[in-house]
Amino acid sequence: MPLTFLLRLLPGLLLAASVRAEPPMEELPLWELGFGTGVLYTPDYPSSSERSTRAIALPYVVYRGDVLRVGDGQAARAVAAESSRFELSMSFDAAFDARSDRNERREGMPDLDFLFEVGPQLRLKLGRYEFEDNSYGELDLALQARAVFSTDFRGIDHQGYVAEPMLRYRHWGLLWPQLETSASLRPIWADRQLHDFFYGVAPEFATADRPAYEASEGYFGAQLSLFARWNFTDRFQVFGGTQIISHQGAANRHSPLFEKDYTVNFGGGFIWSVFDSKRTVQRPRGQ
Numbered sequence: 001m002p003l004t005f006l007l008r009l010l011p012g013l014l015l016a017a018s019v020r021a022e023p024p025m026e027e028l029p030l031w032e033l034g035f036g037t038g039v040l041y042t043p044d045y046p047s048s049s050e051r052s053t054r055a056i057a058l059p060y061v062v063y064r065g066d067v068l069r070v071g072d073g074q075a076a077r078a079v080a081a082e083s084s085r086f087e088l089s090m091s092f093d094a095a096f097d098a099r100s101d102r103n104e105r106r107e108g109m110p111d112l113d114f115l116f117e118v119g120p121q122l123r124l125k126l127g128r129y130e131f132e133d134n135s136y137g138e139l140d141l142a143l144q145a146r147a148v149f150s151t152d153f154r155g156i157d158h159q160g161y162v163a164e165p166m167l168r169y170r171h172w173g174l175l176w177p178q179l180e181t182s183a184s185l186r187p188i189w190a191d192r193q194l195h196d197f198f199y200g201v202a203p204e205f206a207t208a209d210r211p212a213y214e215a216s217e218g219y220f221g222a223q224l225s226l227f228a229r230w231n232f233t234d235r236f237q238v239f240g241g242t243q244i245i246s247h248q249g250a251a252n253r254h255s256p257l258f259e260k261d262y263t264v265n266f267g268g269g270f271i272w273s274v275f276d277s278k279r280t281v282q283r284p285r286g287q
Contacts, residue, residue, distance in 0.1 A: 029276035034060040034235070038269025044098040045112055045198050046221065047247045048105070049259040054096060060271050064281050077121065084125065091121035091144060097152075105257050109205045111152075112197070117162065119146030135173030142166045148194055160194030162220070180229045188220040195220070199255035210256045218251030240268035 037057040044050050063070040067079050077089040095115040100106035122143045129137040144166065148159045168184035195215035206212040227241035243265040252258060 034273040036271040113150040117146035192217040
């Protein structure tokens with residue numbers, strides 16, 4: 001099923017569903033260990049017309065603690081307070097680096113280092129839905145603000161701040177019991193420092209085709225994400241997704257490094273959970 005079909009289907013699904021106060025509970029291992037691999041095809045940096053393919057293989061780690069939670073469809077977060085209607089936590093995110101000697105627009109400029117983000121997140125649980133086919137859905141709004149840091153693994157530099165509220169719908173069992181799908185929309189704003197990290201051109205790096213440019217703060221763009229995961233077994237899953245990113249109206253569209261109003265990311269891979277704990281915890285589905 002094409003992932004774009006999910007967005008067209010959501011309004012009808014929500015109207016046909018019955019709302020329930022609490023999500024179904026699952027008995028899950030406290031921790032899981034395994035490995036996963038994936039392939040990503042992405043622009044070198046936001047709005048870049050040049051793209052890179054990356055293949056990665058990493059350990060797969062899930063921890064479902066009362067406070068610290070890692071993996072399980074999310075990156076990582078430290079939960080400070082939680083109820084049936086909201087969750088307050090510290091959340092984390094990361095992004096790949098980019099080599100300037102492999103990008104025509106950035107040739108001769110410093111590389112873009114790996115980025116990681118950390119900051120508070122308030123997740124509001126807007127609705128939970130149960131359907132006649134026994135599938136289940138959840139709608140939430142996450143209010144996120146993070147500090148951004150870059151690293152070349154020899155040092156760490158602060159690169160500014162980002163705010164990115166996210167509206168997300170997740171569905172378990174759409175058409176098939178093994179299928180989990182999600183769609184999210186995330187507008188992004190950043191301060192001048194982070195914009196300058198991507199779009200600024202210092203005078204010493206200016207050329208005839210790349211004039212000096214000082215970035216300004218403001219709107220960065222909007223990201224539509226579509227994701228699907230097929231659970232072959234409790235231990236083996238395959239996944240795929242796409243992100244459509246619009247930079248229409250972005251604050252630094254006049255930078256010589258800004259190229260495209262729209263970019264698309266693609267990714268896919270698999271996860272294999274090899275070991276898990278004998279101790280189990282009860283968690284709402286998807287938490």
